[in-house]
Amino acid sequence: xxxxxxxxxxxxxxxxxxxxxxxxxxxxxxxxxxxxxxxxxxxxxxxxxxxxxxxxxxxxxxxxxxxxxxxxxxxxxxxxxxxxxxxxxxxxxxxxxxxxxxxxxxxxxxxxxxxxxxxxxxxxxxxxxxxxxxxxxxxxxxxxxxxxxxxxxxxxxxxxxxxxxxxxxxxxxxxxxxxxxxxxxxxxxxxxxxxxxxxxxxxxxxxxxxxxxxxxxxxxxxxxxxxxxxxxxxxxxxxxxxxxxxxxxxxxxxxxxxxxxxxxxxxxxxxxxxxxxxxxxxxxxxxxxxxxxxxxxxxxxxxxxxxx
Amino acid sequence: xxxxxxxxxxxxxxxxxxxxxxxxxxxxxxxxxxxxxxxxx
Numbered sequence: 592x593x594x595x596x597x598x599x600x601x602x603x604x605x606x607x608x609x610x611x612x613x614x615x616x617x618x619x620x621x622x623x624x625x626x627x628x629x630x631x632x633x634x635x636x637x638x639x640x641x642x643x644x645x646x647x648x649x650x651x652x653x654x655x656x657x658x659x660x661x662x663x664x665x666x667x668x669x670x671x672x673x674x675x676x677x678x679x680x681x682x683x684x685x686x687x688x689x690x691x692x693x694x695x696x697x698x699x700x701x702x703x704x705x706x707x708x709x710x711x712x713x714x715x716x717x718x719x720x721x722x723x724x725x726x727x728x729x730x731x732x733x734x735x736x737x738x739x740x741x742x743x744x745x746x747x748x749x750x751x752x753x754x755x756x757x758x759x760x761x762x763x764x765x766x767x768x769x770x771x772x773x774x775x776x777x778x779x780x781x782x783x784x785x786x787x788x789x790x791x792x793x794x795x796x797x798x799x800x801x802x803x804x805x806x807x808x809x810x811x812x813x814x815x816x817x818x819x820x821x822x823x824x825x826x827x828x829x830x831x832x833x834x835x836x837x838x839x840x841x842x843x844x845x846x847x848x849x850x851x852x853x854x855x856x857x858x859x860x861x862x863x864x865x866x867x868x869x870x871x872x873x874x875x876x877x878x879x880x881x882x883x884x885x886x887x888x889x890x891x892x893x894x895x896x897x898x899x
Numbered sequence: 900x901x902x903x904x905x906x907x908x909x910x911x912x913x914x915x916x917x918x919x920x921x922x923x924x925x926x927x928x929x930x931x932x933x934x935x936x937x938x939x940x
Contacts, residue, residue: 606911607918
């Protein structure tokens with residue numbers, strides 16, 4: 592594995608909750624929501640049973656990738672306060688069980704997606720799982736401070752998969768939805784990394800604040816927020832959505848940039864409470880929920896989302 | 900193994916078995932529903 596610290600030898604009896612915790616349920620809620628929004632905003636119709644199955648597959652795939660991530664990073668998790676109580680570093684689960692559970696969930700989700708929706712969405716789901724478990728977790732995260740930028744692609748797949756589950760093909764709109772989450776991920780995670788950077792440094796993960804320093808991280812947070820502002824408006828400019836989404840995107844992304852400004856312009860000293868960073872992190876989660884909710888509202892109320 | 904540890908082990912195993920039964924039951928119902936929709940559609 593990636594580190595030398597071993598997980599505890601004595602493994603306590605594992606409960607179903609430990610397996611559930613392996614799937615990173617809190618992260619999964621955002622994945623399921625954006626996947627569902629992609630499915631609901633797509634032009635066309637899908638049988639509710641098949642639509643439910645498609646969203647379930649997105650959740651299972653994300654859970655499988657999360658389990659594989661925790662299997663690989665068990666030693667790193669043991670060194671960070673935020674993750675030390677997870678089932679593997681906590682000694683409540685055997686490592687091989689976590690790996691097998693992750694593989695079983697991943698394979699089942701891809702096969703079920705292919706059978707219920709279509710094989711293109713199943714292939715994209717498989718790519719997203721491999722992207723997160725291999726490209727991000729194993730390859731990029733321990734090697735480059737740009738890990739979050741490229742790794743953000745993994746979290747950007749769900750709305751694309753949900754959309755393709757309905758339409759069966761990849762067009763401009765689902766790619767724009769992918770791009771929105773891709774551009775949202777760096778400011779979201781770097782805001783978090785700014786106030787937990789000692790944790791990342793202790794685990795030896797080259798997060799941007801640890802490697803390039805605070806000033807560079809703060810500048811890049813603002814740069815990505817400005818790009819996100821433009822990208823979030825693209826579905827409206829291209830005619831893929833109507834005014835409900837357009838107005839919501841302007842307001843939500845405007846507030847996002849406004850909250851990034853104090854983060855970009857300040858420097859924190861030892862013992863700083865990091866309030867602007869914490870506020871930005873909290874808002875970034877709300878932002879994504881609200882933006883995708885506006886996308887679905889636009890589609891359901893105005894019947895937009897018909898452009899390719 | 901102490902009686903307390905045995906009890907904890909039993910409870911954990913029972914909880915896992917119930918969760919697995921529910922997941923398998925749900926999976927069977929889901930596959931049935933997908934097959935029904937596919938055939939009917």
